[in-house]
Amino acid sequence: MSEKILMKGNEAIGEAAVVAGCRHYFGYPITPQSELIEYMAKRLPQVDGVFLQAESEVAAINMVYGAASAGCRVMTSSSSPGISLKQEGISYIAGSQLPCVIVNVQRGGPGLGSIQPGQADYFQATKGGGHGDYRNIVLAPNSVQEMADITIEAFDLADKWRNAVMILGDGALGQMMEPVEFKESSSKPVEKSWAATGRRGRAKPNIVNSLYLQPDLMEKHNHVLQEKYAKIQAEETRWEALNTEDAEVIVVAYGITSRIAMTAINKARANGVKVGLFRPISLWPFPSQPLAELAKTAKAFVVFEMSAGQMVEDVRLAVNGAKPVSFHGRTGGMLPTPKELYEKIISVANGEGGK
Amino acid sequence: MSEKILMKGNEAIGEAAVVAGCRHYFGYPITPQSELIEYMAKRLPQVDGVFLQAESEVAAINMVYGAASAGCRVMTSSSSPGISLKQEGISYIAGSQLPCVIVNVQRGGPGLGSIQPGQADYFQATKGGGHGDYRNIVLAPNSVQEMADITIEAFDLADKWRNAVMILGDGALGQMMEPVEFKESSSKPVEKSWAATGRRGRAKPNIVNSLYLQPDLMEKHNHVLQEKYAKIQAEETRWEALNTEDAEVIVVAYGITSRIAMTAINKARANGVKVGLFRPISLWPFPSQPLAELAKTAKAFVVFEMSAGQMVEDVRLAVNGAKPVSFHGRTGGMLPTPKELYEKIISVANGEGGK
Amino acid sequence: MPKPVFNEERCKGCELCTIVCPKKIIVMANHFNSKGYRPSSCSDESQCIGCALCAKTCPDVAIEIWK
Amino acid sequence: MPKPVFNEERCKGCELCTIVCPKKIIVMANHFNSKGYRPSSCSDESQCIGCALCAKTCPDVAIEIWK
Amino acid sequence: MAERTFGRPEALLDVPTHYCPGCHHGIIHRLVAEVIDELKVIDRTIGVASVGCSALAYDYFNVDMVQAPHGRAPAVATGVKRVHPDGVVFTYQGDGDIAAIGTAEIVHAAARGERITTIFVNNAIYGMTGGQMAPTSLVNQVTTTSPYGRKQDSAGMPIRLSEMLATLDGAKYLARVAVNNPANMAKAKAAIKKAFEIQIAGLGFSMVEVLSTCPTNWGMSAIESGTWMEKNMMPYYPLGTFRSGEEVAK
Amino acid sequence: MAERTFGRPEALLDVPTHYCPGCHHGIIHRLVAEVIDELKVIDRTIGVASVGCSALAYDYFNVDMVQAPHGRAPAVATGVKRVHPDGVVFTYQGDGDIAAIGTAEIVHAAARGERITTIFVNNAIYGMTGGQMAPTSLVNQVTTTSPYGRKQDSAGMPIRLSEMLATLDGAKYLARVAVNNPANMAKAKAAIKKAFEIQIAGLGFSMVEVLSTCPTNWGMSAIESGTWMEKNMMPYYPLGTFRSGEEVAK
Amino acid sequence: MNQEMIFAGFGGQGVMLMGQILAYAGMMEGQQVSWFPAYGPEMRGGTANCSVIIGDEAVGTPIVTEPQVVVAMNLPSLDKFEPHLAAGGILLINSSLIERPAKRSDVKALLVPCNDIAKELGNPKVANMVMVGAIVAASGVVKIESVLQVLAKKIFKNKPEVMQLNEQAIRRGMACIS
Amino acid sequence: MNQEMIFAGFGGQGVMLMGQILAYAGMMEGQQVSWFPAYGPEMRGGTANCSVIIGDEAVGTPIVTEPQVVVAMNLPSLDKFEPHLAAGGILLINSSLIERPAKRSDVKALLVPCNDIAKELGNPKVANMVMVGAIVAASGVVKIESVLQVLAKKIFKNKPEVMQLNEQAIRRGMACIS
């Protein structure tokens, strides 16, 4: 199992889910995530799992809702428009505190958009595209290996917190092949005493529900959720900082963009610019604290996204006016080139292009 | 027509839409907005309009998509879970630049939640609950009269900018009755040369579309959208500031919460506290500029919401660290009492409860 | 001897039981229960044949039949 | 005299027209068009009866019939 | 000694319901509970409540329950059943829930032959939200969203869901019943039992459509509602069996 | 002098399509365009493209077009038609679009008797996304999401949408045709014309299901695809008329 | 100053309308008014109630939590809202259906046999109008003329007989408050 | 240093597999590798292509915009990618299907008659393997042994005859590069 194999990011997520003990997958095809649903169609029957192609993304997320209610490890995946359709279901999953893993292999939007890679669903994923106060844990890998590792972690986090975990990838990560290794994993499904399994001798029925007609009870329920979210923020924030110790310019980027940024950063370093990379891995909880720390030493921040500017708001909130934060984005399925990022870094290092 | 009548907020929106020349409504029942769909069911046939109860919120938003494509003034309405279901359609509407009015009479969430008033769909409305980089104009009335006035304005803005306008109300505003007056209005449907009406002698077909398979074209399209959004930000930001000139504490609140806040502010003023109200009326574009101005004179900000803290992020972004911003929220359908808001104001005035 | 036993607090006064009783012995009481409904009651238990039609009709399972 | 006129650049070489021609006079050319497809062509126009079956079958409207 | 000859089934919790006086939802609950008792499956039954007046059904049934989003109960039940193939999984849905917003989910659960049982309570109206038109509302029926009566020209004819699903191979048992009198109640219960049995035998999807009343939103007494149903609903929604489960045997 | 006896209809723009070699989408496009020409409604026709290989249909038809979200074309068309009741509105949808994600929308457009015409291209697969199983994929058909063949036990039998919609009163004309040979093409065109006529006469909803090929994802040549369709699809999806429009006359 | 009131009772007792009439009357007098219903499933089975605010100040929250006037048309409503009444407030009890006396001693409790009077007047439906009269008399929040005007112009327009009966009921209700 | 390459051709020509084989071989040599396909409707009708990066540095963007190697299996691919080739880069042209010569003079253009050789070998399907051999010979990005190992262990496992034919094709392709 621990040999390196060349795999697409989409497939790596699929295999990692199987390693994590996920035996239930419900999904609907959409480019550029289809290799994932196809992988599950092939793989799950081999391990006596359940693969079901739903009639729609709405049905898929509700099958996930049902399967998670019933106590198993379960996953669904889609891409941008399909994830929009899942928003009601995701809000219900939050309300009922159901553990599950949701993969968004983002493409260019809005609307039918393009099927090329995008990062413009950041707001939807992190702030809540559905209604009500809730949070998904959102993890953003930047390599095929990390897609595998993070998927396994996602199942553990989901069960640990009774919360949805969203893996926010994009078309580039989903489609590209890189070497990946599946190490032995201790991750495995856990007992869920709250699940709707049939009473099976239990005295009281288990109920999975998000309805509280009495607003005071609903508020109490919201407090439970908010306390959980606060704990998740305290315990589960993840990020990577490269060359930031002495950096005057901090590049903030996640996912595929962070890799393109790294190429640009290396070139800038080679040319004597003190620049480092801060890469949020958990987009929610967002690593605000470490960024605020960096704001004490760095002179400026620049955020790179494949969007018109979304994560940059969280960076600004973290930096809170202490230092200038500038932004450079590409949209619609265009990947930035290392060259343009390099140029932006240089201009920021020269004190241009402030806010 | 210009006599005062006692009306529910939901009904006032309906009548105002008729005044604005809206003759097409597509919706699906949900508490606490049902009076609006019911009003349209009764009213539109009287003016030879089209009322259609869709089979779902998904169908409703797509009927709106079709009707807007066809060139008319059109409205839909729902409440939180129903709005979540509309997210894909809303993203398409943004992508195709279609003018329409979408009403969200918010309730407590997440999930099925409660049907009592809420303000926890702020993120969804303002940051984009759908996929991709897009913005709806989001207007938040705080009285039945304003619900009527803003509705008329919403249709004008929608046509002016070829953009969706969301009216963000809540169960309290929707259900309450207050006096309302419908003045003569000059608002009326406009010619739309881009609409799919049938060619009717036109040489070239009109196409309504959000698909751009070539990422460079998709990016170009996104630039068009972003430029439009920048203009809307420059021209259409709306807010109300009451007693803010000399205020040391600025309360920021919108919708029904702003009224409860006003009661609390009056009491605090009576007790010698220099406090004022800043009420965003357009939640997007958010009135960041005037807030930033106030940050120069005020000592502290406090944000009141019926949520676990959503608009507060935009306030923090606007204030950008210049002054402390604190928050007090109620969730799940609970309305804050003037008393608790008063106490929070006092504690902020006393320099407590910082960040 | 069969007889219907009414859970007055559960009764919502819908009167459905009154029309199915073959003996027509179910009538609405003159008082209110704590929810404000007039509960049903049996006017003459001795006539009851224990057919349970009343009980089976009650949407609130407010009637039991005992013998 | 009827005859089929081929728009070679539109042809995708699917060969569907070849099987419907009652005269079996449509064959695939030996060269490629600029998209890389081998377009269809008529081996003997004189035999064409102008039935237009080839044209009606072509998914790419790459054939017109003239007389 | 006194003996109880009729009382509350074990599968129905001894709590007051929120249903309006005379609403048939309560009767239908009891019948489902009696069937669960008789089949001795209380320990492995998992119910899926929908959105509608029966949203709170999870408070009433003495079995594990999941509350599903509006219209999605069949998808939720599919998720549950695929995790617990030995479970007895039922959905309980109103006509708005199943025949409007949930059309795709019920059609596909039926088409897949999903081994679940659906109790479909057709009261020709949206009860929970205050009496709006349902896809099942009758022509000319006045509701809050058809204040001038449902117009066929604009809203079409009411959907007969059972008949529609009968075209799908995976739907192994489909029946329409009513609980407006004791005789019909007995037939209703038999149908519900058969539907559960079809599921337990692993044959495929089963559904019982129960014609029901909504005194509150119909604006009548409970007794009048029964009469209205007989006179107006039954002619358009004939009681009967649309797929009998017999087709399955062969 | 030379005269063109057969060529491109006016309603079809003279541009290359993105369809794969031999894909029937192109033929079906042409037939629809010919009908628009013959009915002389090019000036008031509004087409609604769906999501599937025909998403770009708006680039090909010489009429106003709206591109609809996946599955929602009937709802979008409803919106269009209710604004332009004198318009001739058609949707063009694949089997995944119409029979999976768009089930609710097509059922309700049909139930309402919406005065639109749907061209439903059934190729038993998701073409656009690379060959996944559709609700219409045949039992044992190997697709990328049914790599071991579609299993009836888990995925159910393929949905026959036309037969299902035939249970709805608002569906006034429903026919299944094919374009795999000239004779069938002629019938297909007649059906499409009839469907448009039913709409123009204001009688209600009309739909033509066209059996189609997907050489690319079926993994065969265009010619083999025709044969495969005849041998495998036609027995399960019989050609014919399920509602003839005659019921309407009475 | 604003008067904050809660009207509560059973679904069919017309408490929502009572509140609307008062709010309308206030509006016609040029006062600031608001009316807010308890809505949704709350209504079903339990008590129906609405909040009404009338006075000269802009209305903040339309939901009344500490009413100065509570109108209880049935027992569950009395049980539910009596505790929230402001000290010194007015408690109007429909004594036809409510047998128990007020528990609070720091409020002004007034008994109005609404259903009995309505029965006397020959139409049980006007019980709520009896109470409307009593509220006006007890609270003085609006003038009786305004109430009658609302009824005549808005509610019973073109139905003079009905109007007359309702006016009678209102006057009987007023008479209960001495 | 990383080598950045683009492989392009018609849908059926196996260009995706060519890229994967090279990437796999690189991986087996312990190099950093990535493979990225042009995906979706792009593939249909037009050219299919993939980007491959092999080298000793961590891979940033997997999408190659300025390739050092371009492999054109048909004319549209040559038209599309020749202009993007880095100066001094290698341009491999399937001369069986492409008649025109290279337009660029600042690159090293190499002609490989893939289809002709494949035909000679008796199986037109191995045209892509001919090109694989040529790429390895021309670029040296991976060792030929690695390629053969990938084929033997991953692609044609348990099919020694097929393996043999493919190895032949590869060696013929290598021989084209002098």
Ligand SMILES: Cc1ncc(C[n+]2csc(CCOP(=O)(O)OP(=O)(O)O)c2C)c(N)n1
């Ligand atoms: C997504 C969504 N849309 C709408 C609603 C509002 N809603 C709640 S119940 C209901 C209709 C219920 O009617 P039905 O299914 O017939 O059940 P009944 O109450 O009549 O038993 C609606 C529209 C909702 N909760 N969620």
Ligand SMILES: Cc1ncc(C[n+]2csc(CCOP(=O)(O)OP(=O)(O)O)c2C)c(N)n1
């Ligand atoms: C909401 C959403 N889900 C999924 C997709 C991806 N998608 C695009 S086309 C398609 C299926 C198309 O199949 P079909 O309707 O049969 O048309 P065909 O391509 O076969 O003509 C899917 C699933 C999408 N674009 N949007």
Ligand code: SF4
């Ligand atoms: S058991 Fe039968 S006879 Fe006895 S009260 Fe009930 S219905 Fe009447």
Ligand code: SF4
């Ligand atoms: S049927 Fe039940 S609830 Fe109705 S009146 Fe009789 S006992 Fe009471």
Ligand code: SF4
């Ligand atoms: S017109 Fe008829 S005979 Fe002539 S080439 Fe075409 S198919 Fe053959």
Ligand code: SF4
């Ligand atoms: S049918 Fe058309 S595309 Fe196909 S080979 Fe013939 S001419 Fe070419």
Ligand code: SF4
């Ligand atoms: S509203 Fe209608 S369906 Fe709902 S509980 Fe009341 S009577 Fe029953």
Ligand code: SF4
């Ligand atoms: S993928 Fe299939 S359906 Fe789509 S264009 Fe190609 S052959 Fe036609």
Ligand SMILES: [Mg+2]
């Ligand atoms: Mg109903």
Ligand SMILES: [Mg+2]
């Ligand atoms: Mg298809």
